[in-house]
Amino acid sequence: GDLYLGKTSVLAKDTPAFIANRIGVFGIMAVFKTMEKLNLSIDEVDALTGPIIGRPKSATFRTADVVGIDTLVKVAKGIEENCPEDEAKDYFKIPAWLEKMVANNWLGDKTGQGFFSKRKNQEGATEIYTLDLKTFEYKPRQKPKFSSFELAKPVEDLKHRLKILFGAQDKAGEFYRQFHYGLFSYISHRIPEISDEVYRIDDAMKAGFGWEIGAFETWDVLGVGETVKAMEVAGFTVAAWVKEMLQNGNTHFYKIENGQKLVYDPVSKLYKAIPG
Numbered sequence: 288g289d290l291y292l293g294k295t296s297v298l299a300k301d302t303p304a305f306i307a308n309r310i311g312v313f314g315i316m317a318v319f320k321t322m323e324k325l326n327l328s329i330d331e332v333d334a335l336t337g338p339i340i341g342r343p344k345s346a347t348f349r350t351a352d353v354v355g356i357d358t359l360v361k362v363a364k365g366i367e368e369n370c371p372e373d374e375a376k377d378y379f380k381i382p383a384w385l386e387k388m389v390a391n392n393w394l395g396d397k398t399g400q401g402f403f404s405k406r407k408n409q410e411g412a413t414e415i416y417t418l419d420l421k422t423f424e425y426k427p428r429q430k431p432k433f434s435s436f437e438l439a440k441p442v443e444d445l446k447h448r449l450k451i452l453f454g455a456q457d458k459a460g461e462f463y464r465q466f467h468y469g470l471f472s473y474i475s476h477r478i479p480e481i482s483d484e485v486y487r488i489d490d491a492m493k494a495g496f497g498w499e500i501g502a503f504e505t506w507d508v509l510g511v512g513e514t515v516k517a518m519e520v521a522g523f524t525v526a527a528w529v530k531e532m533l534q535n536g537n538t539h540f541y542k543i544e545n546g547q548k549l550v551y552d553p554v555s556k557l558y559k560a561i562p563g
Contacts, residue, residue, distance in 0.1 A: 295494035302481045303369040304362060306488055307495030309481055310474060310502065312362050316378045317469045318347050323382070325462055329402050329417050331431040335462055339436065340452065341445045341499030348402040352395035356388055356402075374524070375473055384420045393418075400425075433459035445499060446508045453509050467505070468523040471514060474502045475526035478553055485540050486550045486561050503540040512538055528553040 288294045299305040304312065322332050329348050337346035351359050360381055367379035388394075388401065395401030404416045404425045416425035435455030442448040453463050474488055482488055489501020506514060512533050515525050532551060540551050542558060549558035 295490055297487050297491045297494065298482075299487070299491070300481055300483075304366055306481050306491035308362055309366065309477065310470075310488060310492055311496045312359065312366065313375065313378060313473050314470060314496075315347055315351065315359065316363055317466060317473075319382055319385070320378060321462055321465045321469070324465065325458060327458070327462065328429070328431070329420065330429045331433075332462075334431045334433070334436075335459055339439060340449060340463075343497040352401040352403055354395070355397055356385070356394045360385060360389055374476055375469075378469075384423075387423070388418075403428075433457055435459045449500075449505060449508050464517070465521075467509065468514075468518045468521055470502055471506050472518060472523040472525060474506075475529045476524075478526065478528065483554060484550070484552070507539045507541055511540070531556070 288296045297306060303309065318332060318336060321327075327335075333346035333348050335346075336342055337344055343350070345353060363379045363381060366373070367376050370376060373379075392398050393400050399405075402418050404418070405413050406416055406425075408414050415428045417428045418424075419426050433455075434457045435452055436459065438455070439448045439451045442451060452459060453467065454460060455463070477488065478485065485503045486501075489503050492498045492501050500508070511529070515529065515533065518525060532553070535556060537551060537558075542549050544558075548561055550561050551557075552559045
């Protein structure tokens with residue numbers, strides 16, 4: 288797979304949706320929840336969840352249109368039905384507006400419209416319209432403005448950029464904090480259910496969803512100890528093994544020693560070299 292197909296092979300356990308879709312679809316559903324909570328538009332969310340945080344240009348809603356909204360709904364329902372012990376299974380409940388889109392057959396690119404719709408203007412040029420989830424009408428696409436973007440955009444280093452955005456005091460900063468708290472809580476509870484190794488979850492998200500930086504790597508960047516405290520204050524739970532790791536004086540999931548990248552192993556409670 289690696290040599291001849293140029294693919295990353297990720298060893299996964301036989302659990303519903305395996306690794307990438309389990310975490311990735313949770314991520315999309317968590318974005319929907321956070322969006323409703325903070326009253327954000329589709330255009331705002333796609334600006335927040337695209338290249339600025341090391342994700343593909345298609346961000347969240349454009350990805351859903353390409354994949355097919357019916358497919359997204361089926362995977363989310365499948366996880367909710369087949370993972371009764373999942374502490375965050377309520378996240379996979381389909382919002383009423385998403386059910387309405389499926390009923391309308393607005394399934395994305397394959398039906399000609401979904402969260403976005405391409406239309407010709409009077410000059411014959413194609414323009415993209417965005418669905419307003421409150422009115423269910425399509426409106427010309429807007430370019431959102433967040434004050435934190437002005438600070439973060441000139442910063443080339445993704446890790447530094449993530450820190451700026453995560454600490455921002457505008458609506459974007461609030462979105463990033465809420466979203467990442469949910470993501471970090473979720474990935475901590477998926478070990479050892481979907482994988483025994485931290486790095487396999489990161490590999491799956493980078494290879495499968497085009498993330499530039501893995502979820503545990505992001506957690507390292509934002510500070511595991513500080514984030515855990517903030518998460519608990521905000522009402523998010525963290526798996527016991529992460530707390531134990533911190534209590535033992537281990538503050539990162541990854542570290543480099545003698546030029547070799549090591550990863551924390553929750554079973555042995557030691558750092559081990561990443562194979563390969």
